[in-house]
Amino acid sequence: MKKLGIMFLAMAVMGMLSGAAFAGDTLADVKAKGVLVAGVKDSLPPFGYVDETTRQIVGYDIDFVKAIADKLGVKLELKAVTSASRMPQLTEGNIDIIAATMTKTPERAQQIDFSYTYFATGQKFLVKKGTVKALSDLEGKKIGTAKGSTSEQNVAKALPSATILSFDDYPQAFLALQQGKVFAVTTDESLLAGMLAKAPNKEEFEIPDIQISDEPYGLGMRKGDKAFVDFVNTTLLEMEKSGKAKEIFEKWFGPQSSTPIKRNFTITADN
Known part of the structure; x- marks a missing residue:
């Protein structure tokens, strides 16, 4: 058992060393x-x-x-x-x-x-027109974003009372907004603008001037x-x-x- 442990340790060290060498090259x-x-x-x-x-x-x-x-x-x-x-x-x-x-x-x-x-942008929200005038309008609401993103972390801090629903990607979150499953979608303004531009019913949505973070890419x-x-x-x-x-x-x-x-x-x- 001891020999097995030593062998696994040696393999782990070799893996780290090879990874470090690869990264540097x-x-x-x-x-x-x-x-x-x-x-x-x-x-x-x-x-x-x-x-x-x-x-x-x-x-x-x-x-x-x-x-x-x-x-x-x-x-x-x-x-x-x-x-x-x-x-x-x-x-x-x-x-x-x-x-x-x-x-x-x-x-x-x-x-x-x-x-x-x-690239530099800021995190905002995509909502149905006329539904959001201030950050307080989003309190306690369901908000969609993407898994593993800083947007996920930022909105949880900015709106602790909101329910954050994390999707695999932002188009899925936008679809949930269109279907009424979330009240808003949040990520960087440039990404929201890109999604909105491609939407067939874009006149129904807007990006209010409410920013909760700076996002340098x-x-x-x-x-x-x-x-x-x-x-x-x-x-x-x-x-x-x-x-x-x-x-x-x-x-x-x-x-x-x-x-x-x-x-x-x-x-x-x-x-």
Whole structure:
């Protein structure tokens, strides 16, 4: 029994060591295999969704990882992830980078490393028109959001009397709102605007000007993967300087887009 315990301990140590070595070599590994594997959302416009014409995943997040892959001189492979699965997929080595509307938090930063902020928004609510004028109107109500998201945590703190119903993704939560199963859906304003823009009955809903948090998005990489993090950060700064980052924003959120919002941030080394 003692020998068995020692064997399992040795295997665990070897696993940790191999994982640490793998994490530190992502940049070299990606170059060697010629492919960057990115975990992205596939049902959350305009960040990541399946284009009805091409059947390809497109969006704001995809354009950013495409730029990183191009800078590396490798192909881009996309894998669909959810809010709950994205970090496990990264730490288990199934993807190289997370580009999936991921808010940077101190808790998450203990498990993975983040890039500089490449998008910034705030958490709000999507409701039926005329039903919400103040945060107090949401007290004691059923509110839908996504499992494993910061939105789930934030709304529980902001509205302790509310009943939080967590779905696998935000489109499911929005469907519950349309069916009258929840009173509101909460997540980042940019995501709510994207869902609303695609809704056939969008005139029935609105996003009140009630914000409960700031949400800075970062690209997620394995902990301690310094060379890769540095490369990604350098690329992001170059994209900001060249105007490429703003160009991507205007494409998905500019005045001519289906989800027009103002760009109230720039990519800097301080965020």
